[in-house]
Amino acid sequence: MYRASAWLRPLPPLSRWLQRHAAARVHYHQALSGVDFELRRGEALGIIGHNGSGKSTLLQIVAGVLEPTAGSVEVHGRVAALLELGSGFNPELTGRENVRVNAAILGLTPTQVRERMDDIVAFADIGDYIDEPVKTYSSGMALRLAFAVQVHTDPDILIVDEALAVGDAAFQAKAMTRIDEILRRGTTLLFVGHDLNAVKAFCHRAMLLEKGRIVLQGLPDEVITEYLHRTHKRALQAQQDERASSLERIDGGYGLQDACVVQASVNGARHTGVQHAERLEFVLDVRRNKDVGHPCLIFDVLDGRGLQLTGRRVELPPGEGAARVCIGLDASFQQGIYRIRTRVVDSPALERTTVLSRQEGWLSFEVVDDSRARFTGLFPVPMDIRVADGEGAAAGKPA
Template sequence: MNTSAPALDVRNVGKTYHLWPSPASRLWGPLLYRMSGWTRWFPALSQRLLAGAQARLHTHRALEGVSFSLERGEALGIIGLNGSGKSTLLQIIAGVLPATTGTVVANGRIAALLELGSGFNPELTGRENVRINAAILGITPAQLRERLDDIIAFADIGEYIDEPVKTYSSGMALRLAFAVQVHIDPDILIVDEALAVGDAAFQAKAMARMEQILARGTTLLFVGHDLNVLRAFCQRGILLEEGRVTAQGLPEDVIEQYLFQVHAKASAAAAADAPVRTDQGFASPDGAILRATLRDGVRNIALRHGDPVDVDVELFADPAIGAAACIVDVLDRRGVPVSGRRVRLPPRSGEGRLQFRIRFQALLQRGAYRVRLRLVDAPGMENARVLARHDGGLSFEVVDDCREEFTGLFPLPASVEFAEAPVQAEGG
């Protein structure tokens, strides 16, 4: 294994499926295609036969031109709407599906948590299936003897381990399959929505096991809709849309664009135009506009700990949207939200334009921070639709080193009281 090479290198991967509308088309399509070659000396006839073959063949491009590289110990999250090609990409990387175009080079053992339990024989016991799965994954009998007890304990299905898998509930089979995969010490771990297996206690145990695996330097490729897992484990994110990579970068930035995509899809039925990108960020079909600068029109400032930060905001939102709000987030250099404020907009009349200034104190540790704004229609905390967002590079830098006063990112209000400990007499 080449330790200097990337753990995973994906280059220009594409996947095209050939679809036939009927069994007869599957027969006649290739036959007409071959006949068009046989009759190439008669161009008119050859073209008609070729057109007949193409009329019977439909193609679907699940992936097109996907490229990325993962270093050892790096964690990458892939998100996207249903049908964007996420699972297809993972199956190609895991070797389950062949790619139509492009190459995938993996340096190290791959463990793929895809269709958990799909390889189990229902007539065999759980213990027997563990042995078979371990052998398929390249675990030697000696290695399995060392890990078998840990696998069984992790699955926590009790005496059912010696019962046929056909007697298991779906959750028991998933837990056993997950236990096998996470105990083979993979170099590259591929996870497709597999962290939602079992009850809350097992999920907590699965998350803890994931942290142990990553701490050993395992490379992680995660796909799913659980954005909190993406934030917790991944250093980078990729957004797939209709089989193409449309965004790469910090997880929070990719998540933000994904959420906008979700909201745009939800409102597509009521809007004829698709969302368009503007210089300030994204404007929705509602025509909402959001612009912002720091005080005096600047975009970047340096300041002392505790100095005020003023953000001047100009926006437009349809006055008929009664639950409009502007969310102002402060992000660290990795894109992780540090804090923020949700500003509910007052009733608007006329054109629906509004200006306001929000001020907060930079009670933060030394470092650079970014300001991001979102204009949302939010009737409830869990029900928000992004109308527009501004991520145009507003930032500030705190120049003071305040580690003598507090640790972490911001101070924690606390009181400290000292008292002398009583002197204990000898022999007491």
């Protein structure tokens, strides 16, 4: 016994040496730290942040793909997770067979799978390939089929990680519409994406992650503005632009105090209601500093979801102090609320534009009457329309 214990005595130091050298070679990364939030039934939360901030890791933990090393997660209800779409498909099975397997894993009964199979196949729209092995599919086809399965499971919780970019433009539009339908049924949404307009369109509130920590939670507009502020400041720092240190939060957004819109009104107010085609008169006082060699104001009209409808670049005279810009337009838009976004930029050329300030949401107008009898969509465009009846088709008169 004595000999054995004497022989074993060097092992603890050896173990410590091995552990120390292994730790020096193994990289440990804590993806999330102190993340705490609650999402109630029917709510929609958008999570934004730069690459590597921990967004996808958080979704994978909530979806049950990853186990947290600390803390706990409580999820109640059926979850549909649009994460790595198609990763669970068996390449040797046909698309139809993979639908059956995946739908069963997601909790559908054989009867439910049979009832929904035609809808899933029609939504994926991959034609006769549905009965071919998945190994013959393009990556886009596999993604579309996986997306179709997930959105037909009637989930209580929908988790989306950059999954709205699947397929072509037509399929993306169909995917957005389908998610909108799911949300209207009261489904809870946890959404991660770099498409900030989608966050505004779908989410009631938003969360900004940075280096695995929550920086800000609140309304989507507020959180997105802070994200853009940090992103722009980082971009200026990367360009070694000394103006980065002066970039700060200002009224309606972020920017330089001496290169931004300081006063703005539409028909004499911050917000106004008008009839269709009624005149709108915008007055903006734009502050510049003498170091801005090519000042320019970019004036954009946005719809309720933050999508840009139209806009103009207005060149400003170089100088110091405020310049007044007056813009008049007719409110030829469909019923709804529209916001104005302004950006003051230094723009020697279109390809060389540095944003000095960005302000949005503090100036808006509402078109109060319904104009669907005049046109469909958000605004009319000139059209040459002819209607012909019977033999007069070749000589139809303009409508």
